[in-house]
Amino acid sequence: MTVVESRKDVDTLTLVVATELAAPPEKVWDVWADPRKLERWWGPPTWPATFVHHDFVAGGEARYYMTGPEGEKAHGWWRFTRISPTDGLAFDDGFADDSGEPQEGGPVIHGTVTLDGTATGTRMTITSRFDTLEQMEEVVAMGMLEGITGALGQIDAILAEA
Template structure:
């Protein structure tokens, strides 16, 4: 069982996913902390990610792109805002141009991922907070909800290796 629930809350401007994995917290943490593992699941299966810059520390910059089925590329960036290994990561996330520079540094979402023991496994809660209801609806219309669900479903395979 991977994704067990998702919730779009327009009033709170959040999109929340809860997933469970049959692996301990420190092992699940590695799917975030290791860019090669992150590449194997960040983005839906038809849009795999490539991480070109990965500074996994508070204030660190992350640059990546996802490659679509026709070879098209969609670039993104993160700024890591907080890390409490192996239980919590926070980051600002946005669209980037072909050079990896933010397209609009104010058009961001803020992600908070928490990992907690759940029996012999781990429960991962991912909350994306948006700057407005319009942004939340625009990102939903672009397929963010389904894309995140499909991406997270790939984590179980990464954990088995």
């Protein structure tokens, strides 16, 4: 996996991370569509994810938690706003309480994933858009860019499987 772009744009309130993957878009799509594959890479290597709900349709929702090195759990939720097989998806993403319900007043990240076929596989671009600069700075301070870069580093092994 090669991260080919990583940038923070305070004017557009976006974080963009793009990676080149040695697999066709159809296979890369599966690492989003299959919750068992998704939980093998979503989250940094030291914070593996467990998806307890994954309704992968427009209007559907996902609930997950990541487990830290000391057993602590960080819960999150997604609401899928667009599902376009092999092309990409869009979702709202936020923090959740211990029961998996969205936290009141927490930041909501508007994520867009595009999958573009290349001569050697797929360029996957993840764009995270924020409602305010304060929300953006909050999640950047929490290590979002480092976390997503580490998470993306786990996809190659999944794609290499038959």
